[in-house]
Amino acid sequence: MSGSIAAAGANAATAATGNGTRLASDFNTFLTLLTTQLRNQSPTDPLDTNQMTNQLVQFASVEQQIAMNRNLNQLIALQQAAQLTAAAPLIGRRVEVDADRVALQEGRAEIRLPPAGSARFAEVAVLDAGGRVLRQEVVALGAEARGWNWDGRDLAGRSLADGTYRVQVTGRGANGEAVSIPFAVRGTLTGAERVNGQLSLRMGSLSLGFESLRSILPGG
Structure with missing residues (x-):
């Protein structure tokens, strides 16, 4: 026993x-x-x-x-x-977050690009869930950080539905060489929730962890 x-x-x-x-x-x-x-x-x-x-x-x-x-x-x-x-109190405020996705809200989205350094230009691409390029543009970087605004239209000029889209940003040096650069996305917070013990912020259909919050923008 x-x-x-x-x-x-x-x-x-x-x-x-x-x-x-x-x-x-x-x-x-x-x-x-x-x-x-x-x-x-x-x-x-x-x-x-x-x-x-x-x-x-x-x-x-x-x-x-x-x-x-x-x-x-x-x-x-x-x-x-x-x-x-x-x-x-953050609901309804515009914020800047670290993310590789962007929320198209009321036909508007913004990607925040860094000042010029080793990279002089930024190739910005918006993709769908399957990886298909919907919109692509080369943006010149300046002395200060700047935003690239997306109007929700694809390469053919068609308006896309509000939702979550992938973002790729590639820096280009003076000779066209690829340079890694940081970027952020901006949008309006629409909610906060706790799911399965995890806290998250919602920016339209985009769900993000609290740790991704970089800054709260002034104004509405």
Whole structure:
């Protein structure tokens, strides 16, 4: 029966990653086996007290870990709820975010380009979900950061529906060589939500993590 007690104790480690109901069940099984063995142990072969102590310590440790995890989850949920509340005044504001996608909102989108450096020009491309180029333009970079505004039209001049589109920006040096350059996108925040324990901002149909927020723009 000592083998059964050891097995019940080992189950506690697995229960630490499960739920409290599983732990309680394993703990009750362990106590039942332990009590039964204590009642029926042989005087010539008594229960190993070291093994019993180790198993009790193991269960106590797992119970403490699950309690700590439960409390930590509650603290995280409260913190996320506070962040959602704090994000409420941002709804309707224009913001700048780090993203490789852009939200076309009411036929308008903006990509923010850096000042000229090793790159003198930027090749900006807007693509659909399948990677097909919808709009492409070469933009000269200046002494200061500037925006490239997209009017929502494709290469043929057709107006596209509001939604999320991929963005590719490639810098070009004075001799036409490719240069990596950073860029950002701008748009209007339309919501904030928590899904599966993760907080995100919404810019039309584009969903972004809070960490992608770079700046809140002045005005509306």
